[in-house]
Amino acid sequence: MTAQPAAHDILFSVRGLSKxxxxxxxxxFSGPPKVVRAVxxxxxxxHRGETLGLVGESGCGKTTTSRLLIRLxxxxxxxxxxxxxxxxxxxxSALFDFRHDVQIVFQDPFGSLNPRMTAEQVIxxxxxxxxxxxxxxxxxxxxxxxxxxxxxxxHAKRYPHQFSGGQRQRIGIxxxxxxxxxxxxxxxxxxxxxxxxxxxxxxxxxxxxRDLGLTVLFVxxxxxxxxxxxxxxxxxxxxxxxxxxxxxxxxxRSRHPYTRLLLASSPRLRxxxxxxLAREPVEQADIPSPLAxxxxxxxxxxxxxxxxxxxxxxxxxxxxxxxHHVMCHHAEQVGGPVAKSVG
Amino acid sequence: xxxxxxxxxxxxxxxxxxxSRVDIVDGVSFTVGANEPIGIVGESGSGxxxxxxxxxxxxxxxxxxxxxxxxxxxxxxQALSKAEMRRLRGAEIGMIFQEPSTALNPVFTTGAQLVEVxxxxxxxxxxxxxxxxxxxxRQVGIxxxxxxxxxxxxxxxxxxxxxxxxxxxxxxKPKLIIADExxxxxxxxxxxxxxxxxxxxxxxxxxxxxxxxxxxxxVASFAERIQVMYAGRLAETGPTDLVFNAPNxxxxxxxxxCAFGLEDDVxxxxxxxxxxxxxxxxxxxxxxxxxxxHVRDMCHNLVPPKIPVGDxxxxxxxxxxxxxxxTS
Numbered sequence: 001m002t003a004q005p006a007a008h009d010i011l012f013s014v015r016g017l018s019k020x021x022x023x024x025x026x027x028x029f030s031g032p033p034k035v036v037r038a039v040x041x042x043x044x045x046x047h048r049g050e051t052l053g054l055v056g057e058s059g060c061g062k063t064t065t066s067r068l069l070i071r072l073x074x075x076x077x078x079x080x081x082x083x084x085x086x087x088x089x090x091x092x093s094a095l096f097d098f099r100h101d102v103q104i105v106f107q108d109p110f111g112s113l114n115p116r117m118t119a120e121q122v123i124x125x126x127x128x129x130x131x132x133x134x135x136x137x138x139x140x141x142x143x144x145x146x147x148x149x150x151x152x153x154x155h156a157k158r159y160p161h162q163f164s165g166g167q168r169q170r171i172g173i174x175x176x177x178x179x180x181x182x183x184x185x186x187x188x189x190x191x192x193x194x195x196x197x198x199x200x201x202x203x204x205x206x207x208x209x210r211d212l213g214l215t216v217l218f219v220x221x222x223x224x225x226x227x228x229x230x231x232x233x234x235x236x237x238x239x240x241x242x243x244x245x246x247x248x249x250x251x252x253r254s255r256h257p258y259t260r261l262l263l264a265s266s267p268r269l270r271x272x273x274x275x276x277l278a279r280e281p282v283e284q285a286d287i288p289s290p291l292a293x294x295x296x297x298x299x300x301x302x303x304x305x306x307x308x309x310x311x312x313x314x315x316x317x318x319x320x321x322x323x324h325h326v327m328c329h330h331a332e333q334v335g336g337p338v339a340k341s342v343g
Numbered sequence: 344x345x346x347x348x349x350x351x352x353x354x355x356x357x358x359x360x361x362x363s364r365v366d367i368v369d370g371v372s373f374t375v376g377a378n379e380p381i382g383i384v385g386e387s388g389s390g391x392x393x394x395x396x397x398x399x400x401x402x403x404x405x406x407x408x409x410x411x412x413x414x415x416x417x418x419x420x421q422a423l424s425k426a427e428m429r430r431l432r433g434a435e436i437g438m439i440f441q442e443p444s445t446a447l448n449p450v451f452t453t454g455a456q457l458v459e460v461x462x463x464x465x466x467x468x469x470x471x472x473x474x475x476x477x478x479x480x481r482q483v484g485i486x487x488x489x490x491x492x493x494x495x496x497x498x499x500x501x502x503x504x505x506x507x508x509x510x511x512x513x514x515x516k517p518k519l520i521i522a523d524e525x526x527x528x529x530x531x532x533x534x535x536x537x538x539x540x541x542x543x544x545x546x547x548x549x550x551x552x553x554x555x556x557x558x559x560x561x562v563a564s565f566a567e568r569i570q571v572m573y574a575g576r577l578a579e580t581g582p583t584d585l586v587f588n589a590p591n592x593x594x595x596x597x598x599x600x601c602a603f604g605l606e607d608d609v610x611x612x613x614x615x616x617x618x619x620x621x622x623x624x625x626x627x628x629x630x631x632x633x634x635x636x637h638v639r640d641m642c643h644n645l646v647p648p649k650i651p652v653g654d655x656x657x658x659x660x661x662x663x664x665x666x667x668x669x670t671s
Contacts (some may be wrong), residue, residue, distance in 0.1 A: 104495035
């Protein structure tokens, strides 16, 4: 394990980042509107050139976090330093410059491409809005980008409906790379794809990251994909980050009960033996509503280690060495290797 | 040998007719024994959901069964009248769909919807049906079932709604349940809960289950026998252990490499090059021939028959046969 990275190796420094949404009232006169703490006081860094995986179940705030980092959403409170300078106060041209550096690949390769634009037009659009390239230069750049993502020039004039899901995702990636970004958010980039196509896109993203020196925030719910692509992994639960460590530590020596539950829940194929879900202990409790998360540690309603303290006191986000951060009163009691498979 | 519960023989489901006819399910045969859990896996567009709908007699109007038969306890399903089919559905064959929020009626309480099912298919009185519903809610692990009886679907979480769907499928003690992607819309930790409910109820009631999913690990955890579909045809069928650990068909092999690659520490994931052909572009011979690394000349012209490769293990591939060339 390496020592803490020097300041210039940190691309994003996030301190106490929060985003609250006001929920619509379902009935008139039903009292003050409820507030959803979609992202609640996150503190973490993203290192230059790494892939940081962000996992969690639906509603945990992983997508909101990624949107906050690229300023598609404005934070409620907290600080973010990008490349050593405060990000959140940026306005106007300073914000415009930042937008060149960050791009996003969306989950849905069907909804994220304009059906009336050809692949070429989709990929060229950021070049038109953000550069002074001539038409000929743009054409050359589009051809280069198509090649980069494994498509050929013959695809340039086709419309999104003429492509398969995997090819559409390649177009989305080409568009994201058009302006030479430094930071790429991949929000569930392969969840909508079939297994055999997933692998093609994951390999492509890894090649591109290595060749172009990108820093990547990889948001996904599929633990196996995240494990494969990420250098470090953050785990979120109901708006809070509950654990952050290098990928190997998260998947083998996790210190948070929720991370362990998540790992045990993911069905695995083993070469030696077929997993048997029937042998897993039944865990009955539902995920609480983000509108009314439990007090104290949000996970205490489902946690096998929960004590009175967990119901009353929010655990601190603390370092337990080697860049391993955890938010749990009882992290020291969570030990030993994670059970390797379901069953 | 006793008669299987469900026999699907040479099932072919087509879209359109004449020259533009496309067989989106082509020559699929399999059986389900009483009490047996079987799995069907395949990627999107492989036709696995169409098979489920055909068994239930719920195929969309544009699709027709053009060849083959489906028999449930020896009775041919296509020959049944609409009224007989309605009796069969619900009473003898239950189903669980992917999306519990659209499968339940939003304007009735979940309890009332179960009572309706029970009263339609059995001679229960309203209060008997109510008691049975609460008992079913308890069986599928809904906490405080008597109170949840009066909940509308929107007051429940996705996991709870899926439990209601399972309770509904089980309500009339069916002999067979068809579960089409029953946990795909759920989060990982909730998926595990629902799978545990299914496994436990199968053990308790002995109901046979056809479990359909794109998730190999999930099917492997549930089914004793498995059918792998590709582009509307069965690629390989056999005991789950054999199909997963000693796959014969190049497609199954490729899929397993993809899945195991994610679990093992490899720097580069194995892939299957190319993509699934669209139904209008299905190749003439073997439908996997356009992506197969073992392809031979004959694969482009001949549809491979199901060839036994082991105990109860069939593979639709010429790869390990001695057939060489065919003149056509």
